[in-house]
Amino acid sequence: MAVTVRPVTRPERDLAVQVYIVEVLKGLGVTFRHFFVNLGRHAAALAGVKAAPGAVTIQYPEDPPALGGRARTRHRILRRSDGSPRCTACLLCETICPARCIRITAEDSPAVVIEKRAKTFEIDLGLCVFCGNCVEACPVDAIRMDTGDLDIPAMDRRSMIWDLEKLMRDG
Ligand code: SF4
Ligand code: SF4
Numbered sequence: 001m002a003v004t005v006r007p008v009t010r011p012e013r014d015l016a017v018q019v020y021i022v023e024v025l026k027g028l029g030v031t032f033r034h035f036f037v038n039l040g041r042h043a044a045a046l047a048g049v050k051a052a053p054g055a056v057t058i059q060y061p062e063d064p065p066a067l068g069g070r071a072r073t074r075h076r077i078l079r080r081s082d083g084s085p086r087c088t089a090c091l092l093c094e095t096i097c098p099a100r101c102i103r104i105t106a107e108d109s110p111a112v113v114i115e116k117r118a119k120t121f122e123i124d125l126g127l128c129v130f131c132g133n134c135v136e137a138c139p140v141d142a143i144r145m146d147t148g149d150l151d152i153p154a155m156d157r158r159s160m161i162w163d164l165e166k167l168m169r170d171g
Pocket of ligand 2: 086087088089090091092093094104134137138139140141142143
């Protein structure tokens with residue numbers, strides 16, 4: 001397939017842009033416009049005047065918003081009926097992950113009909129972009145993003161890496 005390359009010309013940075021102050025004032029103008037328009041809408045609502053609804057700040061995490069049914073949230077690895085992970089260590093999810101945040105090591109499976117299983121399975125949630133590619137790629141429906149859990153902050157980067165044990169908590 002032929003690829004068309006269209007060169008993009010950088011816009012000229014005239015004097016007004018280079019001294020920044022004009023651009024800063026423009027930005028402040030946008031901010032204050034939104035502030036006063038929103039204030040006016042809320043004031044109108046309080047006074048009983050029909051107007052467009054004002055923007056409302058979500059009080060997260062005290063009052064988390066309702067998630068849609070198809071929201072992609074923290075991953076989980078599903079279990080088989082015997083409690084072992086359903087993952088067959090095919091590495092498709094690791095291969096397709098655009099953030100390269102999945103790391104799997106495989107080992108032989110003791111089950112006769114299953115060739116491999118995951119010895120270790122880690123997802124670095126600090127790098128994950130929640131695209132859902134891993135879920136789409138999995139041939140055995142072993143990984144899902146349906147926990148409804150987005151409350152995954154941590155005090156250090158290492159703690160953002162979830163291993164097989166943690167990922168199977170809701171399996
Ligand atoms: S959701 Fe996307 S970025 Fe996150 S682990 Fe899966 S494939 Fe990688
Ligand atoms: S795609 Fe599914 S079966 Fe394959 S390694 Fe990932 S979770 Fe395991």
